Amino acid sequence: MIMNRRSLMTTALTLGAMKAFPGLSFAQARPLVFATFTGSWEEAHKAVLVPAFRKANADAAIVLDPMLSVDQIAKVNAAKANPPIDVMLHDPGPALVAIGQDLVEPYPVEKSVYYKDLISEAQEQTGPAPFFQVVGLTYNPEAIKTPPTSWADLWKPEFKGRVGITNLNSTLGTGWLVEIAKMRGGSEANVDPAFKALEELKPNLAAVAANPGALATLFQQGQIDISPGNFNAIQILKARGVPVEFVAPKEGAIAFKTTIHIVKNSPNRELAFKLIEAALTAEVQTTLMKPPYLIVPTNSKVAMSGEIARVLAKDTAELKQKFVFQDWKKINEQRSAWIERFNREIKI
Known part of the structure; x- marks a missing residue:
């Protein structure tokens, strides 16, 4: 089996945790794995979301594994009982597939601090939309x-x-x-x-x-x-x-909105939830809205500004009116x- 740098890092972190806590299985010990998208998404999440998550969660170990949605779904389907991914990111089409194939957990809305702050279109109980x-x-x-x-x-x-x-x-x-x-x-x-x-x-x-x-x-x-x-x-x-x-x-x-999901049977459900919570905060979305990322927010407390307001829309209402x-x-x-x-x- 060919292992890339990301796989080696995940394995090393897992083995370190198993050595420190001998009672843990490999699945229980591995770090949180977030399947973000490639390119600018990986850069934005590495620079903004991951530090915010780690700061709020005692520097918890996390690995970004960037790939297309179709590849995320294939990976999880190949190991449903012990998925290699804890958090998936999906555009509308793949999200419907992942939900239809029972690959995601319902989002625990009742304990979420930030779900209520999202615009109504972003409040998906199978996984909210952070942008x-x-x-x-x-x-x-x-x-x-x-x-x-x-x-x-x-x-x-x-x-x-x-x-x-x-x-x-x-x-x-x-x-x-x-x-x-x-x-x-x-x-x-x-x-x-x-x-x-x-x-x-x-x-x-x-x-x-x-x-x-x-x-x-x-x-x-x-x-x-x-x-x-x-x-x-x-x-x-x-x-x-x-x-x-x-x-x-x-x-x-x-x-289109992009939704973020807790993978069913993840051994890191709580950390997966906390990563998504971090993605929903006004602080993270405000930072991601600014250069060089310019990611369109969904938190109602974040007012669209700068290049996004100039080129795309001044607010969500205008976005829904102008675009297909x-x-x-x-x-x-x-x-x-x-x-x-x-x-x-x-x-x-």
Whole structure:
């Protein structure tokens, strides 16, 4: 078995705990494992959420294991009785799958201090939403002097070999595919027009990234000049001087909440709960809302400000009014088939 650095760290921490407390099993002794997302999410959680959690919990051991939601679900499904993850992070589609497959514990709302502070849309009893995500167009302003205004701009001949997208394993990829289907006369139930559009896009495609973090990095590497992208995924790059900007297309940017869940049968239920509590606090969400992270908050005590208020929305009411919220229950009915079709048909 190949072990990466994160696996080795988890094992070392576990063995240390077992040595100190001989009565503990391996599962009981291992540190809290939080499956965050890749890229800017991992950086933000490592810099802000993890220190806040450890400060409030006697410096408790925690390991971040970044991966896509589909991989989180696969890992937990492979070891339901002794899951290798304690806390999962999911966008709407994967959250419905994880809940439907009975992989998550109900959130203990009755003992939560901060659940009541969340906006109503974020109060999910299967796992609250600590933030929103917004997907629009990201582009290099040094290469593209006139900002794009529509999803359709990705097909412009001047962008030949300069467009990036993600595969459909990510919510970004699937959500964008649905919007292209709508633009071409389709819907959440019919994305055939989008696959036809993807064939037409091939001359412009420079890369199909594995996840949103990898897609954002392609701007830094100079491999692409325009793509569908997450608002916050590019912010750390901007802070480092990478020329990249975000714009909402005229068809409407995509918005969705991301929920955080205690994994069923976790040996670290209490610590998992405390990590989520930390993610819901006004202090953590206020910090994450500021540069270089710019993550959209859900705590009602946190007023949207700065770049988020300027570019996205002044408050949650405006966010709900301006952006597109998709029907992920309908999308999930065919998503697996779409992923297989995409992987088969869209190659560079």
